[in-house]
Amino acid sequence: MIKKNTLTPFQNFVKTESFSGFLLMFATLFALVWANSRFGESYQALWQYKVGITSPHFELYKPLILWINDGLMAVFFFLIGLEIKREFLIGELNSMKKIAFPLFGAMGGMLAPVLLFFILNQNPETLKGWGIPMATDIAFSLAILNLLGKRIPLSLKLFLTAFAIVDDIGAVIVIAAFYSGSINVSLLLLALILLAILYLLAYKGFYSKYLVLSFGIIIWVLFLKSGIHPTLAGILLAFSVPVRQKINTPAFIENLSEIIDRIKKAKVSEKPILSMEQIAEIDALEDWTDSYQSPLQHLEHKLHGWVAYFIIPIFALANAGVILNNNADLDTSLIRNIILCLVIGNSIGITTIILVAKKIKLIDVPSEITKRHIVGVSFLAGIGFTMSIFIASLAFSNSPVYIDSAKIGILIGSFVSAIIGYSVLRWKTNKLVTDNNE
Numbered sequence: 297m298i299k300k301n302t303l304t305p306f307q308n309f310v311k312t313e314s315f316s317g318f319l320l321m322f323a324t325l326f327a328l329v330w331a332n333s334r335f336g337e338s339y340q341a342l343w344q345y346k347v348g349i350t351s352p353h354f355e356l357y358k359p360l361i362l363w364i365n366d367g368l369m370a371v372f373f374f375l376i377g378l379e380i381k382r383e384f385l386i387g388e389l390n391s392m393k394k395i396a397f398p399l400f401g402a403m404g405g406m407l408a409p410v411l412l413f414f415i416l417n418q419n420p421e422t423l424k425g426w427g428i429p430m431a432t433d434i435a436f437s438l439a440i441l442n443l444l445g446k447r448i449p450l451s452l453k454l455f456l457t458a459f460a461i462v463d464d465i466g467a468v469i470v471i472a473a474f475y476s477g478s479i480n481v482s483l484l485l486l487a488l489i490l491l492a493i494l495y496l497l498a499y500k501g502f503y504s505k506y507l508v509l510s511f512g513i514i515i516w517v518l519f520l521k522s523g524i525h526p527t528l529a530g531i532l533l534a535f536s537v538p539v540r541q542k543i544n545t546p547a548f549i550e551n552l553s554e555i556i557d558r559i560k561k562a563k564v565s566e567k568p569i570l571s572m573e574q575i576a577e578i579d580a581l582e583d584w585t586d587s588y589q590s591p592l593q594h595l596e597h598k599l600h601g602w603v604a605y606f607i608i609p610i611f612a613l614a615n616a617g618v619i620l621n622n623n624a625d626l627d628t629s630l631i632r633n634i635i636l637c638l639v640i641g642n643s644i645g646i647t648t649i650i651l652v653a654k655k656i657k658l659i660d661v662p663s664e665i666t667k668r669h670i671v672g673v674s675f676l677a678g679i680g681f682t683m684s685i686f687i688a689s690l691a692f693s694n695s696p697v698y699i700d701s702a703k704i705g706i707l708i709g710s711f712v713s714a715i716i717g718y719s720v721l722r723w724k725t726n727k728l729v730t731d732n733n734e
Contacts, residue, residue: 315439315604315605316435316439316604316605316608316609317433317435317436317437317438317439317440317442318439319604319605319608319609320433320435320436320439320608320609320612320681320682321436321439322609323609323610323612323613323616324612324613324616324681324707326613327339327612327613327614327615327616327617328616328617328618328620328707330617331617331618331619332617332619332620336617336619339617340617342360343359343360343361343364343614343617344359344360344361345359345360346358346359346360347360347363348363356517356520360614361614361615364610364611364614364615365611365614365615365686365689366520366525366526366527367516367526368607368610368611369527369530369607369611369686370516370526370527370529370530371530371599371602371603371607372527372530372603372607372608372611372682373468373527373528373530373531373534374512374530374531374533374534374599375534375596375599375600375603376461376464376468376530376531376534377530377531377532377533377534377535378534378537378592378595378596378599379461379596380461380464380465380531380534381534381535381537381539381592382539382592382593382596383458383461385539386539393660394458395458395462396653396658396659396660397455397458397650397659397660397661398455398458398459398461398462399462400649400650400653400658400659401455401459401462401646401649401650401674401677402459402462402463402466403649404642404645404646404647404648404649404650404674405430405432405459405463405642405645405646405674405677406430406463406466406645407645408641408642408644408645408646408648408649409429409430409637409638409641409642409645410426410427410429410430410637410641411641412429412636412637412640412641413425413426413428413429413633413634413637413641414426416632416633416636416637417629417630417633418629419627419629419630421695421698422627422629422630422633422692422698424474424691424692425630425634425687425688425691425692425698425702427467427470427471427474427475427687427691428634428637428680428684428687428688428691428702428705428706429634429637429638429641429642429678429680429684429709430463430466430467430470430680431463431464431467431680431682431683431684431686431687432459432460432463432642432676432677432678432679432680432683433460433679433680433681433682433683433684433710434456434457434460434461434464435604435608435682436679436681436682436710436714437456437460437673437676437677437679437714437717438453438456438457440676440679440714440717440718441453441456441673441676441721443718444718444721444722447721447722448669448721449662449664449665449669451662451664451665452664452665452669452673455662455665455673456673456676456677459673459677463677464683467683467687468528468531470687471525471527471528471687471690472524472525472528475525475687475690475691476523476524476525476528478523479522479523479524480521480522480523481522483518483521483522484518484519484522484523484524486518487514487515487518487519487522487529490511490514490515490518491511491515491532491533491536493511494507494508494511494533494536495535495536497536498536498537498538501538501542503537503538503591505591505595508533508536508537511533512529512530512533515529515532515533516529516530525690527686537591537592537595538590538591538592539590539591539592539593540590541587541588541589541590542587542588543584543587543588545588548584548587548588551584552581552584555577555580555581555584558573558577559574559577559578562574562577608682611682611685611686612681612682615685615686615689615703616685616703616707618700618703618704618707619700620704625697626697626700626701626704627697627698627701628701630698630701630702630705631701631702631704631705631708632705633705634702634705634706634709635705635708635709635712636709637709638678638679638680638684638705638706638709638710638712638713639675639678639709639712639713639716641678642674642675642677642678642713643671643674643675643677643678643713643716644674645674646670646673646674646677647670647671647674650670650674651667651670668720668721669721671720672717672718672720672721673717673721674717675713675714675716675717675720676713676714676717676718677713678709678710678712678713678717679710679713679714679717680706680709680710680713681706681707681710684706684710685702685703685706688702688703688706
C-alpha cells in the first residue's frame with residue numbers, strides 16, 4: 297500500500313487536480329449564488345472594475361475579469377506548456393506507442409463535438425462558438441474519477457490525464473488560429489524574436505528564471521497589443537524552460553558531502569545566528585541545489601499548487617456567475633447545442649474512435665481498461681468547464697447574451713456529463729480492480 301510519503305509524481309498530480317476540482321465546484325456554485333442573490337450587482341461591478349496603468353504613450357487599463365482571463369490564465373497556460381513539454385520529452389507522450397491511445401481518444405473528443413455543433417447550429421452569429429465543446433477540464437474529470445477510488449484502475453487515470461493534455465494542445469492551436477483578433481505583425485515579430493533568444497539560450501545551456509520572468513512580461517504585453525491572445529505567450533514561453541539538470545546526481549552528492557564537511561568545520565557564531573562562514577556554505581548549498589533541480593520540474597512543482605488552488609478557482613468565481621432568472625435574455629438553441637455536443641458528441645466520438653482503432657489494431661488498450669471504462673471516461677470528457685468557458689469568452693466577446701447562454705450550456709452539459717460518467721463507472725464496475733491501485 298502506497299503511503300503519503302511514497303506517492304508517485306503522477307499520483308501527487310492526480311491528488312492535486314482532484315482537490316482542485318472540488319475547489320472549482322465550490323467556486324462555481326458560490327459565483328452562481330452570488331450573481332443571482334440580492335448582491336448580484338456587486339458581483340458584476342467587481343469584475344468590471346478597471347485597474348491598470350495609463351500614460352500618453354502606453355495604456356494597460358482593463359476590467360478585473362480581463363486581468364484574470366488574460367493575465368492569470370497566461371500562468372495557467374504556462375503550466376500547461378510545461379506539462380506538455382515534460383510529457384513529450386520524458387512522460388506519457390514520449391513515444392508513438394504511448395501517445396496513440398490518448399491521441400485517438402482526443403481526436404474523437406475534438407472532432408465529433410465540433411462536427412455535431414456545425415450540424416445542430418442554425419444561427420450564423422453563434423457559429424463561431426464551435427470550439428466550445430471540444431475541451432475537457434482535467435481538474436473536474438479527475439475529481440470525479442478520484443471519487444470512485446479502487447473501482448478505477450490507475451491506467452484509466454493515466455489515460456484521462458494524457459488525453460486531456462493532448463486535448464489542451466488541440467484547444468491551444470484552435471485559440472491561436474481562430475480566436476485571435478486582427479494582428480499587428482511588427483509587435484508579433486518582436487515577441488517572437490524575444491522568444492527565439494530564450495530558446496537559443498536554453499539550447500546553449502543557459503537558464504535564468506529572472507530572465508524568463510522579465511522576457512515573459514514583455515512578451516505577454518506584445519502578444520496582447522499585437523492581437524494574438526496573450527495566454528498563448530504563456531505556453532510558448534514554457535517551451536524555453538530546460539528539462540535537463542545542470543549537474544547529475546553523483547556530482548551533486550559529492551559536492552554536498554564537501555559542503556557538509558565545510559559547514560562542520562566552519563566557525564560557529566556565539567549568538568543564535570549563523571557565522572559568515574556558515575552563511576557562505578549555505579549559499580553554496582543553494583546554488584548547487586538550483587543546479588541539481590530540473591528547471592522545468594521545479595517550476596511545474598512550484599506553480600501547480602498556485603494554479604490548482606488559486607488561479608482556476610478565481611477564474612471560475614469570475615466567469616461562472618450567470619444570472620438564471622426568468623427575465624434573462626438567453627439563446628436557448630445555443631444552450632441546447634452546447635449541452636448536446638458536450639454530452640453526446642464527446643461520448644460517441646471518443647468511444648467510437650477508440651473501439652474502432654482497437655479493433656483494427658492501431659492502438660493497444662491496457663488489459664485492465666474495459667469497454668465500460670472507455671464509455672464512462674468518454675462521458676467525463678464532456679466536462680468542459682475551464683477551457684470551454686475561456687473559449688466562449690473569446691468567441692462571443694462582443695455579445696453578453698451569447699456568453700451567458702454558452703456558460704449555462706457549459707455548466708449544464710458538464711454537470712450531466714459528470715453524472716452519467718460517474719454512474720457508468722460506479723454502478724457497473726467491480727468493486728476492486730487490482731491491488732496496484734493502492
